[in-house]
Amino acid sequence: MIGAWLRVLQCSARALGLSLIAGTVMTGASLVRAADRTTPAPQSVPVVQLPGWSQDRLDGLRQALTRQCGLRSPPAPWPQLCRELPPAAELRSWIEQRFVAWPLADDKGRYEGLITGYHEPLLTGSRQREHDRQTPLYAPPPEVASIAQSAANPSGRVRRWHTRAEIESGQIDGLEPIAWVDDPVEAFFLHVQGSARVQLRDGSWLRVGYAGHNGHTYRAIGRVLIERGALSRDEATAPGIKAWLRANPGQAIEVMQSNPRYVFFRRLEHSAADGPFGSLGVPLTAGRSIATDRSRIPHGTLMYLDGIDPLSRRPMRMAVVSQDTGGAILGVVRADVFWGAGDEAEKRAGLMREMGRLWLLWPADLGPPAVVTRTLAPR
Numbered sequence: 001m002i003g004a005w006l007r008v009l010q011c012s013a014r015a016l017g018l019s020l021i022a023g024t025v026m027t028g029a030s031l032v033r034a035a036d037r038t039t040p041a042p043q044s045v046p047v048v049q050l051p052g053w054s055q056d057r058l059d060g061l062r063q064a065l066t067r068q069c070g071l072r073s074p075p076a077p078w079p080q081l082c083r084e085l086p087p088a089a090e091l092r093s094w095i096e097q098r099f100v101a102w103p104l105a106d107d108k109g110r111y112e113g114l115i116t117g118y119h120e121p122l123l124t125g126s127r128q129r130e131h132d133r134q135t136p137l138y139a140p141p142p143e144v145a146s147i148a149q150s151a152a153n154p155s156g157r158v159r160r161w162h163t164r165a166e167i168e169s170g171q172i173d174g175l176e177p178i179a180w181v182d183d184p185v186e187a188f189f190l191h192v193q194g195s196a197r198v199q200l201r202d203g204s205w206l207r208v209g210y211a212g213h214n215g216h217t218y219r220a221i222g223r224v225l226i227e228r229g230a231l232s233r234d235e236a237t238a239p240g241i242k243a244w245l246r247a248n249p250g251q252a253i254e255v256m257q258s259n260p261r262y263v264f265f266r267r268l269e270h271s272a273a274d275g276p277f278g279s280l281g282v283p284l285t286a287g288r289s290i291a292t293d294r295s296r297i298p299h300g301t302l303m304y305l306d307g308i309d310p311l312s313r314r315p316m317r318m319a320v321v322s323q324d325t326g327g328a329i330l331g332v333v334r335a336d337v338f339w340g341a342g343d344e345a346e347k348r349a350g351l352m353r354e355m356g357r358l359w360l361l362w363p364a365d366l367g368p369p370a371v372v373t374r375t376l377a378p379r
Contacts, residue, residue, distance in 0.1 A: 044100040044101060044102050044362075044364075044368075045100065045101050045103070045359075046096070046100065046101070047095055047096045047099055047100065047101050047304075047361065048096055049101070050101055050304050050306075050317075050359060051306050051315075051317055052306065052315060052317030053304070053317070055317065056317060056318045056319055058088075058091055058092060058319060060285050060286065060287055060288045061091065061285075061288050061319050061321070062085070062087075062088045062091050063285050063288070064285035064288040064289055064321045064323065065082075065085060065302070065321060066085070067282040067283055067285065067323075068082075068280060068282050068300050068321070068323060069081075069082035069085060070282070071280075071281060071282065074300065075280070075298060075299045075300035075301075076298070077362075077363055077366060078300050081098070081363070084098070095302070095319070095361065098363060098364065099302065099361040099362060099363060099364060100361070100362060100363075100364045101304060101359040101360070101361055102359060102360040102361075102362060102368050103357070103358075103359050104332050104333050104357075104358045104359060104360055105332065105333065106331055106332050106333045107331075107332070110333065111333065111357055112333065112355045112356065112357055113331060113332070113333025113334045113335075113355065113356070113357075113358070114333075114334055114353070114354075114355065114356075115305065115307045115334075115335050115336075115337065115352065115353075115354050115355070115356040116335075116336045116337070116349075116352050116353055116354075117310070117336065117337045117338075117339050117348055117349035117350075117351075117352035118193055118194075118291070118336050118337070118338055118339070118349050119193065119338070119339045119340060119341060119342075119345040119346050119348070119349040120193070120195055120196055120197065120275065120276050120338075120340065120341040120345070121186060121189065121190055121193055121196040121197075121341075121346070122196070122197050122199065122341055122342070123181050123182070123183065123186050123187075123190065123196050123197070123198045123199070124181070124182045124183075124198065124199050125179050125180050125181040125182050125198045125199075125200065125206075126179070126180050126200060126201055127179060127180070127200060127206070128180065129177070129180045130180065133182070133184070134180040134181060134182055135180065135181045135183075135184045135187035135188075136175075136177035136179075136180055136181075137177060137178050137179045137180070137181060137187070137190070137198075137208055137265045138167075138175045138176065138177055138178070138264050138265065139175075139176045139177075139178050139211065139264060139265065139266060140211045140212040140264035140265075140266070141161075141174055141175060141264070143159075143161050144161070144211070144212035144213070144214075144264055145212075147159050147160070147161060147212065147213070147214065147215040159215050160214065160215035160216050161214040161215055161216075162214060162262075163214070163216055163257075163260040163262070164214070164216075164256070164257050164259060164260050164261065164262040165257040165260070167214070167262050168253075168257065168262075178206075178208065178265060178266065178267055179198050179206055179208060179265075181198060184252075184253075184256075185242055185245045185246055185252070188245075188256045189238070189242070190208075190263075190265075191261070191262065191263040194209065194210035194263065194276075194326070195207070195208065195209040195210060195268070195276035195277070196208055196276075197341065206267065207267070207268040207269075207276065208265040208266065208267060208268060209265060209266060209268045209276055209277055210263060210264075210265065211264045211265055211266040212263070212264045213261055213262060213263045213264065214260075214261060214262045214264075216260035216261045216262070217260070217261065218259060218261045218328055219258060219259040219260065219261070220259070221241065221255055221256060221258060221259055222236035222237075222241050223236075224255060224258050224259075225241065225244060225255065230244060230248075231244060237350055237351060237353075238346075238349070238350030238351075239347075239350050239351075275289070275338070275340065275341075278291070278323040278324030278325075278338075279291075279294070279299070279323075279324050279325045280299045280300060280322075280323040280324065282323060284323060284324060284338045285321075285323075285338070286338060286339055286340030286341075286345065287318070287337070287338075287339065287340070288318075288319070288320055288321055288338075289320070289321055289323040289324060289337075289338045290303070290305070290320045290321065290322055290323070290324065290335045290336060290337050290338065291322075291323075291324035291325050291326050291329050291335065291336040291338070292322040292324075292325060292329060292334065292335055292336075293325065293329050293330050293331055293332070293334055294325040296331065296332045297322050297332065297360070298322070298369055299322060299323070299325075300321065300322060300323065301321070301322045301360060301361075301362075302319065302320075302321055302360075302361040302362075303319070303320050303321070303322060303335075303358055303359060303360055303361060304317070304318070304319050304320070304358070304359040304361055305317065305318055305319075305320050305335060305337070305356060305357075305358055306356055306357040306358075306359075307354050307355075307356030307357070308354040308355075308356065310348055310351040310352040310353070310354065311347070311348055311351065316356075319361070320335070320337065324336070324338065332358075333357070333358055335356075335358060337349075337352065339352075
């Protein structure tokens with residue numbers, strides 16, 4: 001029973017998206033540009049016609065596909081596709097011959113949507129509390145199972161538990177910490193990222209992952225800081241918000257607690273060489289795994305992304321695989337790119353907040369899946 005609901009809850013989150021910390025405030029020009037791109041219902045196109053397809057080296061893509069093919073029951077239609085998966089040298093031609101590309105549009109017919117990024121933080125801490133400045137990472141209490149079940153039922157009302165402020169007051173009985181993190185700001189951001197590696201005092205690593213939340217609605221503290229005049233919209237990036245919290249310790253706790261959602265964690269027992277596990281149940285592959293809205297995009301779907309690199313500002317066009325999800329990743333044209341771990345991954349994820357396009361790559365002999373057909377239907 002516990003294993004079943006943990007499977008439902010398992011996700012990385014970035015999957016929740018650093019963009020939501022910042023409030024994801026797009027410029028008027030970006031929104032107008034997205035709104036203008038409405039056309040009649042799309043038709044599938046050959047993969048070779050995708051913008052930048054021939055420039056994508058596809059490095060790491062086969063690894064991402066192999067990981068989901070290693071599942072006991074790969075998501076449809078991959079049971080058959082996994083039996084056909086060729087060596088890396090033949091992957092490009094196989095995709096070109098086996099798949100067609102369906103351009104994705106949102107419910108209003110717009111072909112552009114928000115593309116963000118997330119990463120796996122590297123933190124420091126201890127298994128036992130060493131001083132009062134440390135922040136606990138709690139295992140999920142039994143009540144989280146019922147919260148997960150209510151969230152999985154769209155027709156029902158999501159149950160709520162104690163708020164972040166109430167949990168952090170230390171007055172809630174029965175909570176079990178799995179680790180103590182040294183930096184409270186990094187601990188808060190971990191609640192958005194959903195997974196991390198914590199380096200312990202003896203040099204060993206503890207990997208933790210998302211195991212549920214308290215059922216409260218997420219509130220972006222970047223938007224809170226903008227509304228208060230503490231940060232401008234341009235400053236409300238992940239690095240900007242972290243800097244403000246550290247520079248204003250007297251207000252930081254109250255600002256962080258303005259987000260009532262609280263995330264619980266569990267220990268992950270797998271190699272540190274692998275990425276964190278996404279909600280599909282496989283390690284995520286840097287630059288190839290993305291989080292999408294599972295109610296709209298099937299798990300394990302091969303996709304193609306046309307966006308902007310947040311560092312170079314050049315076109316970023318690449319094949320990706322939907323292997324994760326998150327409560328803040330909603331809609332058809334919406335993706336969160338996993339960038340891995342380390343300083344560059346953190347910088348790229350923190351700055352990535354761009355409009356982009358998505359295609360669903362689907363076997364040519366099957367047609368698009370039903371959840372996408374509803375979006376693609378003529379209006």
